[in-house]
Amino acid sequence: MQKFRRTTARFYFMGIKIWNKLFPASVSSPPPPAAMQSSLTSLDNSVVVITGSSKGIGLALAKAFAEKGSKVVINARSENDLNNAENILKKAGCTVLAIQADVSTSAGAKTLIEQTLSHFGPIDVLINNAGVVGPSDKPVWQVNTEQWDEVLRVNVMAAIHCSALLASEAIKSRRPVKILNVSSGIVGHGLTHLGPYAISKDALESVTRAYSWDSEEGIVCAVSIQPRSVRSTMTKDFYDRAEYAMMDDADAVAPVFLWAATAPAALIQGRSFSEPLFAGDPSSAKSIRGQLVGAQPITIKPATFISNTDNSKQPGAYMHLLENANGFYPSAREQLLKELEQRDIYSYPDPEYKTLTKALATETDLPEDQIALGAGSSEIINRLLQLFTTPGDSIVVTKPTWSFFHAFSARWQLIPTQVAMVGSLADGTLRHNLDGLLAAITPRTKILYLVNPCNPTGSLLPKDELETFIASVPEHIILVLDEAYIQYADPAQRPDPKQLLASCKARLIILRTFSKFFGLSGFRIGYACASAETVNLLSRAMMPFGITTAAAKIVPTVLKDTTFRQQVYDNNLEGREQLEQGLTKLDINFLPGQTNFILFDCPTDPKRLHSDLKKEGLIMPDVNQFLQNYSVLAVGKKEHNQLVLDALSKY
Numbered sequence: 275m276q277k278f279r280r281t282t283a284r285f286y287f288m289g290i291k292i293w294n295k296l297f298p299a300s301v302s303s304p305p306p307p308a309a310m311q312s313s314l315t316s317l318d319n320s321v322v323v324i325t326g327s328s329k330g331i332g333l334a335l336a337k338a339f340a341e342k343g344s345k346v347v348i349n350a351r352s353e354n355d356l357n358n359a360e361n362i363l364k365k366a367g368c369t370v371l372a373i374q375a376d377v378s379t380s381a382g383a384k385t386l387i388e389q390t391l392s393h394f395g396p397i398d399v400l401i402n403n404a405g406v407v408g409p410s411d412k413p414v415w416q417v418n419t420e421q422w423d424e425v426l427r428v429n430v431m432a433a434i435h436c437s438a439l440l441a442s443e444a445i446k447s448r449r450p451v452k453i454l455n456v457s458s459g460i461v462g463h464g465l466t467h468l469g470p471y472a473i474s475k476d477a478l479e480s481v482t483r484a485y486s487w488d489s490e491e492g493i494v495c496a497v498s499i500q501p502r503s504v505r506s507t508m509t510k511d512f513y514d515r516a517e518y519a520m521m522d523d524a525d526a527v528a529p530v531f532l533w534a535a536t537a538p539a540a541l542i543q544g545r546s547f548s549e550p551l552f553a554g555d556p557s558s559a560k561s562i563r564g565q566l567v568g569a570q571p572i573t574i575k576p577a578t579f580i581s582n583t584d585n586s587k588q589p590g591a592y593m594h595l596l597e598n599a600n601g602f603y604p605s606a607r608e609q610l611l612k613e614l615e616q617r618d619i620y621s622y623p624d625p626e627y628k629t630l631t632k633a634l635a636t637e638t639d640l641p642e643d644q645i646a647l648g649a650g651s652s653e654i655i656n657r658l659l660q661l662f663t664t665p666g667d668s669i670v671v672t673k674p675t676w677s678f679f680h681a682f683s684a685r686w687q688l689i690p691t692q693v694a695m696v697g698s699l700a701d702g703t704l705r706h707n708l709d710g711l712l713a714a715i716t717p718r719t720k721i722l723y724l725v726n727p728c729n730p731t732g733s734l735l736p737k738d739e740l741e742t743f744i745a746s747v748p749e750h751i752i753l754v755l756d757e758a759y760i761q762y763a764d765p766a767q768r769p770d771p772k773q774l775l776a777s778c779k780a781r782l783i784i785l786r787t788f789s790k791f792f793g794l795s796g797f798r799i800g801y802a803c804a805s806a807e808t809v810n811l812l813s814r815a816m817m818p819f820g821i822t823t824a825a826a827k828i829v830p831t832v833l834k835d836t837t838f839r840q841q842v843y844d845n846n847l848e849g850r851e852q853l854e855q856g857l858t859k860l861d862i863n864f865l866p867g868q869t870n871f872i873l874f875d876c877p878t879d880p881k882r883l884h885s886d887l888k889k890e891g892l893i894m895p896d897v898n899q900f901l902q903n904y905s906v907l908a909v910g911k912k913e914h915n916q917l918v919l920d921a922l923s924k925y
């Protein structure tokens with residue numbers, strides 16, 4: 275009964291709360307909000323308070339703001355340090371007030387804010403910079419109580435006390451203020467043995483967010499800024515001498531603070547800015563959130579896309595991205611033409627992609643809930659990195675590997691450990707170093723990426739070796755097995771996805787694409803085979819209707835087109851043999867492979883070969899050289915292969 279009464283009361287009060295939110299009483303409405311953009315636009319005559327500013331970043335900021343015309347208030351616990359700093363600033367002609375106070379106590383914070391108000395009047399900007407590193411030589415569980423208290427008090431409580439006092443003033447007078455919290459590059463990038471410092475800086479980021487949430491109208495605008503490590507007394511003990519010598523002076527970090535102090539509150543409220551990323555690319559730092567700020571767009575040169583109809587001398591020779599030389603499947607063409615008569619082709623696809631998923635389940639002999647769809651396997655790679663990793667995670671990849679993977683992992687700020695292949699091309703033994711890949715895994719490794727058959731070597735791992743390897747990958751790893759070219763490999767030697775998934779302790783994601791063997795690169799369609807649980811996770815980050823209706827319609831058709839599939843396989847095999855025999859005759863070393871491309875030792879500068887073949891209308895793959903003059907030949911139609919061999923015979 276008591277429980278019932280309590281529940282009823284809770285619902286009653288909740289109801290009142292919701293009612294008040296929906297229909298606020300007009301009498302208690304707050305005064306109209308100060309517009310978000312009404313904050314400071316010029317620093318001239320502004321009042322800027324900087325805690326912990328007797329040296330390092332704090333002092334550099336005091337100087338930078340004073341040079342822009344601000345009246346600066348510096349603060350420190352030590353009288354000596356503070357006097358020194360005051361002298362430096364006064365000599366430089368700055369308008370400065372020095373206030374000695376321990377702002378990590380509420381009394382100290384009060385002294386700082388009240389003395390500033392009575393001396394300079396209203397405060398425009400508060401920079402919460404006071405901080406200590408704390409113990410940096412022991413794991414977090416060995417840090418003692420006093421050390422915890424000290425770091426959290428100075429790094430977090432000081433910011434909270436000073437901000438609270440300033441915020442109440444600002445809200446009372448409805449005069450906008452900026453709070454800039456000096457965070458750290460350590461946020462999101464774990465460093466060992468800096469537990470209290472790292473925790474305090476994470477906490478400071480959440481102080482920023484809390485102030486911004488509670489001041490939606492932007493009167494109190496709070497921002498975190500993560501500066502680079504600079505040469506200071508604070509970093510001197512932590513970094514070794516060589517690293518320390520390479521660091522910048524503290525004033526390098528000033529531009530982002532000067533910008534944030536005058537930027538519109540609506541743009542920066544509650545956000546966290548990485549100072550090095552801001553310095554490198556201010557425009558993206560201002561407009562993009564989080565880790566994508568530092569990412570480069572992946573550029574694919576349009577020059578390589580020479581259409582068959584305009585300037586290419588070789589119709590159908592479209593081999594630079596290792597597509598299928600046999601072109602569009604006739605059955606797909608027929609299906610598409612038929613579909614053009616139907617309404618379905620131009621409307622939304624089936625949101626569950628039932629027919630498509632069923633066709634892929636049949637193809638792989640897996641249950642439908644073990645198939646995830648994507649707009650090409652590139653999209654699935656990007657999505658799984660977004661989903662499963664955080665900046666600073668380590669990943670293990672082969673060297674070389676598919677170049678896009680590097681671009682995607684840079685986009686998500688992952689740290690790659692590259693494991694070089696072993697063997698040599700000259701004697702045909704160049705291959706993945708499976709033991710090396712396993713040895714490179716640490717508890718911090720999130721992803722292991724392996725392409726099989728390999729791009730760019732074309733070699734397929736023997737089934738039993740792959741199975742043993744997969745069974746040895748530890749449980750905490752997400753193992754990405756990219757099978758972009760698997761349909762070109764000898765069917766008897768292809769691994770069975772079902773068996774691989776059953777034997778792997780790790781979270782295995784097998785990627786397949788329709789861009790290569792099935793010639794549907796323009797339709798952007800790929801899929802992943804994984805456990806039902808992984809497929810479910812992958813679907814969380816999927817775009818609704820992310821696969822086009824046309825792709826969803828065509829794929830089941832090409833999968834069923836066993837006649838053309840066999841023809842594509844046979845033609846590729848013949849073309850590969852034609853190239854291999856030609857290369858042997860020319861005495862050029864190559865790696866016998868199982869794909870629609872061949873890694874070979876180019877008898878001239880590969881750039882020259884590319885440019886000579888381009889003149890003939892053949893665009894060859896632009897695979898980075900990773901050893902000497904190695905390059906990649908795509909298997910094309912017979913006549914194209916012959917042109918390539920003719921060109922090679924001239925060097």
Ligand SMILES: Cc1ncc(COP(=O)(O)O)c(C=O)c1O
Pocket residue numbers: 595596649650651652653676725729756758786787788789795799800
């Ligand atoms: C190894 C590898 N994986 C994935 C892809 C991407 O294919 P998709 O077109 O499905 O994104 C390629 C394309 O070149 C590739 O070589």
